[in-house]
Amino acid sequence: MSLSISKATKKFGDFTAVDDISLDVSEGQMHGFLGANGAGKTTTFRMALGLLAPTAGEVLWKGRSISYADSPYIGYLPEERGLYPKMKVQEQLVYLARLRRMDKKQAELGAQEWLERFEVPHYANKKVEELSKGNQQKIQLIASLLHKPELLILDEPFSGLDPVNVEMLKRAILDFQQQGATIVFSSHRMDHVEELCDNMSILDKGKLIVHGSIRDVKRSFGKQNVRLYSDADITLLAGLPGIEKFTPQRSGAVFRIADESVGQLLLTEALKLGPVRQFALEEPTLEEIFIEKVGRTDA
Numbered sequence: 001m002s003l004s005i006s007k008a009t010k011k012f013g014d015f016t017a018v019d020d021i022s023l024d025v026s027e028g029q030m031h032g033f034l035g036a037n038g039a040g041k042t043t044t045f046r047m048a049l050g051l052l053a054p055t056a057g058e059v060l061w062k063g064r065s066i067s068y069a070d071s072p073y074i075g076y077l078p079e080e081r082g083l084y085p086k087m088k089v090q091e092q093l094v095y096l097a098r099l100r101r102m103d104k105k106q107a108e109l110g111a112q113e114w115l116e117r118f119e120v121p122h123y124a125n126k127k128v129e130e131l132s133k134g135n136q137q138k139i140q141l142i143a144s145l146l147h148k149p150e151l152l153i154l155d156e157p158f159s160g161l162d163p164v165n166v167e168m169l170k171r172a173i174l175d176f177q178q179q180g181a182t183i184v185f186s187s188h189r190m191d192h193v194e195e196l197c198d199n200m201s202i203l204d205k206g207k208l209i210v211h212g213s214i215r216d217v218k219r220s221f222g223k224q225n226v227r228l229y230s231d232a233d234i235t236l237l238a239g240l241p242g243i244e245k246f247t248p249q250r251s252g253a254v255f256r257i258a259d260e261s262v263g264q265l266l267l268t269e270a271l272k273l274g275p276v277r278q279f280a281l282e283e284p285t286l287e288e289i290f291i292e293k294v295g296r297t298d299a
């Protein structure tokens with residue numbers, strides 16, 4: 001395993017922010033970290049990066065604790081933005097890459113390439129504080145990966161971005177993974193985790209309550225959805241045994257079912273009411289799993 005969090009606990013006084021969590025992220029994986037506000041995501045990242053000492057347990061990268069000496073191999077996009085507001089964009093990117101021991105010429109070329117890729121080359125000589133929040137976020141992402149780290153930790157990389165920029169950054173992060181990087185990111189958007197990640201975990205009040213590959217997490221949840229479209233009044237079907245939730249849709253409904261056999265019963269009963277135009281068994285979304293496990297939606 002390349003990133004290994006082992007029985008890590010962090011207390012602030014009497015308050016336990018992270019409670020005995022163990023988690024492994026293999027080399028080259030993209031891992032999504034979900035959790036409500038205050039669940040302990042940032043605290044876990046800070047422990048992983050050696051910025052906070054765990055109260056108990058340890059966090060290892062390739063078998064060793066991360067220290068300042070590893071900064072050439074590690075990239076971090078912090079939640080509170082960490083750029084110098086008065087420094088010019090290009091100058092700042094090169095300065096930060098140089099701190100991580102990148103060659104000056106390479107850093108200059110790399111910064112230019114990334115600014116072009118993110119469609120902001122005209123901001124190279126502007127001060128960071130003159131940029132919009134979304135554009136500052138692009139610069140922050142470039143700063144975290146310009147030096148080509150092996151491990152990239154991103155704390156809410158997509159916050160404050162419009163949908164077009166979200167797609168642009170997603171693509172860049174995926175490409176970076178394809179070049180071999182190990183990436184962990186936190187997000188309040190479950191669809192982003194669903195789309196980008198191999199593995200995921202959910203933190204709730206400092207505890208790791210779900211952990212695994214997205215496929216396994218969905219399978220072990222057991223429940224499925226049935227999407228059923230019919231012109232008949234299918235609200236009658238909501239009361240069948242094994243139906244856990246009924247969500248009406250235009251000319252149809254989505255039923256949460258306890259297991260697959262309920263789907264067949266639902267189809268049989270729906271056909272008795274009239275022709276069925278569409279019937280599909282769907283796996284649960286991460287959002288449904290999150291709501292059920294954490295009990296609320298504010299991931």
Ligand SMILES: Nc1ncnc2c1ncn2[C@@H]1O[C@H](COP(=O)(O)OP(=O)(O)OP(=O)(O)O)[C@@H](O)[C@H]1O
Nearest residue numbers: 012017035036037038039040041042043044079299
């Ligand atoms: N330095 C600190 N001193 C005291 N309490 C802290 C400190 N840092 C974090 N906490 C507390 O630890 C808990 C976890 O915070 P953390 O920032 O790790 O959560 P998070 O999951 O990243 O939340 P968010 O999604 O809101 O960013 C919170 O209740 C927070 O108030």
